[in-house]
Amino acid sequence: MKNLNRRRMLAQSSGVLAGMGLPLVESMGGQKPTGAKDRLKVVIVGGHPDDPQSGCGGTMALYANQSHKVVALFLTRGEMGIPGKSARETSSIRTAEAEKSCEILGARPRFANQVDARTEVSKSRYEEFWEIVQDEKPDVLFTHWPIDTHRDHRVASLLAYDAWLRSGRSFALYYYEVELGSQTQTFQPNHYVDITPMEARKRTACFAHASSVQGWYPLHEQMHRFRGMELGCKSAEAFVRQIQPDSKGEPLS
Numbered sequence: 001m002k003n004l005n006r007r008r009m010l011a012q013s014s015g016v017l018a019g020m021g022l023p024l025v026e027s028m029g030g031q032k033p034t035g036a037k038d039r040l041k042v043v044i045v046g047g048h049p050d051d052p053q054s055g056c057g058g059t060m061a062l063y064a065n066q067s068h069k070v071v072a073l074f075l076t077r078g079e080m081g082i083p084g085k086s087a088r089e090t091s092s093i094r095t096a097e098a099e100k101s102c103e104i105l106g107a108r109p110r111f112a113n114q115v116d117a118r119t120e121v122s123k124s125r126y127e128e129f130w131e132i133v134q135d136e137k138p139d140v141l142f143t144h145w146p147i148d149t150h151r152d153h154r155v156a157s158l159l160a161y162d163a164w165l166r167s168g169r170s171f172a173l174y175y176y177e178v179e180l181g182s183q184t185q186t187f188q189p190n191h192y193v194d195i196t197p198m199e200a201r202k203r204t205a206c207f208a209h210a211s212s213v214q215g216w217y218p219l220h221e222q223m224h225r226f227r228g229m230e231l232g233c234k235s236a237e238a239f240v241r242q243i244q245p246d247s248k249g250e251p252l253s
Helices: 005-015 051-065 087-105 123-136 149-168 196-207 214-229
Strands: 041-046 067-073 108-111 142-144 172-176 191-195 236-242
Touching: 041 051, 041 123, 041 149, 051 067, 051 087, 051 142, 051 191, 051 196, 051 214, 051 236, 067 087, 067 123, 087 196, 108 172, 123 149, 123 172, 142 149, 142 214, 149 172, 214 236
Parallel strands: 041 067, 041 142, 067 108, 142 172
Antiparallel strands: 172 236, 191 236
16 A cells, blocks of 8 residues: 555545635536536525635636636624624624625625524525525535534525525535634534645635634634645645535535
8 A cells, every 4th residue: 555645635535626626616636527617606505794705715716617607605794793783883884894895806796685693594594595505506615613602603504405495405514614613612623725826815804804813814824824734735625515415315525
C-alpha cells in the first residue's frame, strides 16, 4: 500500500476535488463529468445578513469566479442585530450591508421575510420557503448545520432540509459552520474547499457588515486556519454533505 499523507487522505475520503475543490463541480484530470452543467445555480441559506458570507464566502466567490449563479438567501434582515437602534433602522442598515457584501462576492441577495429572533417553523413557513426554492431551482444548496445554539440558524436549516426532501433530493445539500463552538456544535466535516485564493475577498465582503463584523470575524479567521491545517493548505472552509440514499436505501456520498 502506498503511503498517504493527511492531505491526500482527506482528498480521497471527503470529496475534495481537483483544482479549487468546489463541491459538486467535480473534475477528473480537468474534465467535467458526463452530463455536468456549464453553469450551476448555487443557493446559500443563512439566518441573518452575514451568515452565508461568514460560513462560506470563500466558496461563494470561487463559484462566482467560475461563472456559476450564486444566490445568498437570508431568512431575516437582522432586525435585532444593532443595540440601540429600532428594528426598522437596523433592517435598513443590515440590508444595505448584505447587498454590498454580496456584490463583492459576485452573489445576488434575496430575503425570505422572516424576522430576526422571531423566526418560525410552521406549515405556512415551510410552504413559503418551498416556493422560494422552487423559484430559484438550485443545483447546490448550502445551509446552517442544524445543531446550533442560535434558533434562527436551526430554523434556516430545517426549512432547507424540508425543501430538499420535498424536491425529491433533486439538488446537492451541504451544511456549513459559523462561530464553531459558540454557535455551530459537534460539526465533523466531510468536504473541504481551499479558499486561500479568495480569503482576502471574503474578508472584504465580511467587513462590509460593519455593524456586526468585529464580534465574529476573528473566530472565523481561526476556523479558516484550522480547516486549512486539516486540508493541508493555508485557509479552508468545511462542509458536511447530506447523504442521499439510493433506491435500495444504501447511502451515496
